[in-house]
Amino acid sequence: MTGMSAADICILMPVHRNTSAAHLRGALDSLRHQTLRAGEILVVRDGPLTPAHDVVLDEERALAPELVVLEPGSVGLVGALNAGLAHTTAAWVARMDADDVADPRRIELQALAAREGTAGVIGSAMLEFEEDPGTATARRDMPLDHDEIVRKLRSVNPVNHPTVLMCRQDVVSAGGYLPLAGMEDYYLWARLAAAGTRFHNLPQPLVHYRVDEASYRRRADREAIRAEWHLQRHLRRLGLVGPARSATNLVLRVSFRLLPPRLMRPAYDVVRSVLAGSNRAG
Template identity: 40%
Template sequence: MDDLPAFSLLLPIYRGDSAEHFRRAFLSSVEGQRLRPAEVVIVRDGPIPAALERELRVRIEASPVPVVVVELPENVGLARALTAGLSAAKHEVIARMDADDIAQPERFAVQLPLIASGLDLVGSAIDEFVEDGDVTRVIGRRTPPLRHDEISRRARLQSPFNHPSVVFRRGAVDAAGGYRDLPLMEDYWLFARMIQAGARTGNTAEALVLYRVDAGAYGRRGGLRLLRSELRLQCDLRRTGFTSRRQLVRNVLVRAGYRLVPQLVRRAAYRRVLVDRSVDHVVETPDGRT
């Protein structure tokens, strides 16, 4: 793997993150990887609880790779936090990681060769999981479109990437205008603009990230705040010529409606349409928990 590019791992944290979840995210995406990042850039998005602060210090001291901490005095939101992290990263290739997910050991060993082959943006399938005490159960898999042409078509309707799984070239992000503030839709808006700007994209069907689904997951996918972001996104996609008028109408009717239905209906629709539930099983996570 000596011919693969060095890369930075970008991991934002904020006051709502769990110290234990952050520990597992860090260990799985750094020490547990067959191919480790050359550095970790942690963006502390505003003040964080004492337990999370202690865990952060432990991870910095014990890390086998350099850790850079970008400290933002106030919570500025994900888009601005990620932008600050990108500015601090030393390497052209950047891997995203969320503070409550778990990376599979082969994640970067699978994705970096795809970047080295010439792709600018690479994601993967993800396994959604829940925890019951010490038991970790995968309850579904989200597999994105794999080839660039499929990704481009899907992007007109919904995000073609599972955002916690992506690795990208910073130059391709910059060419698309970088992250822009759009609450809860920042990643989709960036991916669409990257595709429109000519980024070469791909996904792998291998589930390389365990994605935590907690009790509030379906509630966060709805509500007026997300509806406002959804409508703004759809208008921006149309304004830039990424979608047609017909696609705009279709997306507003389907996606805005999805944001407004009761949570139980939203959960049922999401699980039926977007998630492969045949993979339901108990797993041993990379840190040895089952």
């Protein structure tokens, strides 16, 4: 993608009042300290925020003129993401959660990969943390090349959504984000792969991703379990899996969601490993 510059990149960051204002400040500070700053930082307010959030946004806008705040109302995460995609004119959109921290070279390295390659979705590894971004509790590596990513897409989500840089036109042409109870990103990757978009993951962990027990509890609610069934139906419809693999996926992916939260994290890793192995077996 020759000729690409920082001005071609928008960082898309929805924020909800449940996000700590201090965490929001940390996320925005990490974007201001990039070795290559994006042309636009688009913060989408998903409903009313607190006065503390407003202070952070006002102060950050004074330091970063590229920061834009969009107010579509209480539209939920999917609505906020789609509102951002519709608002920006940037050719590339980088996702960022409002409580995560970006590595200083995130935008530089992903822009370089976009310029030199053919991928329309560029992700990376990421480091999980609970309180201190400098103290990682886990590392989430992903397959690197397109063929391996699409192969693993048959059973597991092969892209860390909070790390991605995406070609906006590809995403819009695929219908943007569609509701699927926390698996909207996985469903988007499946539609993009079926449409011929190429994928690439960088090996460097370019995002520090905040996790807590509540994030695992959300994976166990009934809506998430129903979404697993719908996801497998979509994968079959798109021609990515057949009935047998779909059934195997469903059994394994639902099983770990039925465990107590304290067991879900290690079980999640085991399930991903088993499903990846089943992919290698065909």
